Amino acid sequence: MKSNIPLIFEKGFDGEQQSFVPQMDVDMVDLNEILPENLQRKDLPIPNIPEVDIIRHFINLSLRNYGVDTGIYPLGSCTMKYNPKVNEVVAKLPGFTFIHPLQEESEGCLELLYHLSKLLGELTGMDGFTLQPAAGAHGELVGLLIMKKYFEIKGLKKQKIIVPDSAHGTNPASAKMAGFSIIELKSNEHGEVPLDQLEFAMLEGDIAGIMLTNPNTLGIFDKQIKDITRIVHDNGGLCYYDGANLNPMLGICRPRDMGFDIVHLNLHKTFSTPHGGGGPGSGPIGVVNELIPFLPEPCLISTKQGIACREKNDVSIGRIKAFWGNFGVIIRAYAYILALGAEGLKKVAQIAVLNANYLKVQLQQKYYLPYNRVCQHEFVLSDQGMPNNVTTEDIAKRILDFGIYAPTIYFPLIIPGALMIEPTETESKQSLDYFVEVMNQIYDEAKSNSVLLRNAPHNTPVKRLDAVLAARKPVLHD
């Protein structure tokens, strides 16, 4: 792999290869007539290099990519599962790609949206869905705006949201953005929500509800989940389920049955649409009957004439995204659900949990596991007790040398030096065993040759970057 690839703008401006610029085929216009002089640029440095060099430039860059198609991607809380290629085939059908949402012949696409909503409803137990949110955090915001509107219409002043410290970082951020203030609940020694403190917090009176990630970021299913939702409901609050970790729950249990009123799903995690590199994602929101009127516009309903848009209504939170959301992503998720079917999805959950527990038991032989119980889809190790004070960062950097992407590090914050691992169901036993082998070797290196770890990575195009200097003194321009 080439270690130093110059920018394409640093290559070839010698002006020799101008033949590829086609002849002008429109009338020449004096630039000064159409553009004031102060807006005209004096030069336009477009690289002027042969096609073969352009191809080599971008192919060489692409070789630096790492993705699920390259190797195991055990990024905790992210569900980086393999994306079956049949999804791509379906999403590229001309009927989907050559259509515009304003075209009248879009019934087929609307039907797909409607059916996916129904399927997600079946998986979560929710009565109504919107597929519009562009990603998980966008879904959270939509869910919270629904909560806000719900209480406004009822004439109730509710200004606070309870968020346990084991939730995703986006939860408090979304709540704040929706105009709520946040009450943080500290997890108990089992990594669960302490019921007595929840009850105490609810007594404050102006609590709109709770946002809960279940299983939480420790990979732990809160066994008291029904008590939690009961306490919140008894005190007039709503329960929001962060479904980013739904993978181990598919076909096993449903947020609605746990007592939740609103749930967001991440199609780009649980439902295997491509994930990472900036998206696009998709974060549908599901709600119970009572909250359906608040869903964003436009909203699809089934009528005798087919699928149609619901009439506008005053209590809807309004439009939150152009047209129907990230449609290409939605098609892929639909294809995934239909390909696997109910039994297949259940198996996804079972294997995801099995894979995580297999890794957990193997790795806890050498690494410290702060919350030691059967996990769901992920678990969290810590660098506590590592030989020669080797840190989580050193471990993560060394993992890269073996051609593996590093797990999530230093999150969740409730575990110092956290190393959060989620293998997903799509990794084979061989691939899991390779990961264990690498981790064991790294532990042994920490004992015998810790300098090797402190200076890692060694086999990557760039060595250890100075993250501190980059953050303190960023170079934002030449």
Place this chain on the structure above:
Amino acid sequence: MDYEFPDHLKYTSTHEWIRFENNIATVGITDYAQHQLGDIVFVELPEVGMVFEKGSNAAEIESVKAVGDLIMPLSGEIIEINENLADNPELVNSSPFGEGWMIRIKYSHLDEKDDLLSSEEYKQILQKEIH
């Protein structure tokens, strides 16, 4: 434990230290806290004149691996902030009890001082936290 706990300071269980002079409290984060956060890259301080209640977040401390809060150990008004930290956040790492101080508070409730910890009490809490 290899952390410093100057005896003349008061502490909180959320890892702030407090120094009292002429009814003014100077506040920063402890040696243990800066060590836990790692290399600090940005400190977002409140504005002078802002009034906070005890227990609320007065500043945000960002390191390469996490974001921590400076929690008000006493209710009161911010009368001075350490402007130096804007360009030199690393002072919190190199001198947590000295040049790395963060805010000065004109505190409003004298009795809140009783809730603060001595260096010995803080040390004991830390020992429990680290096991």
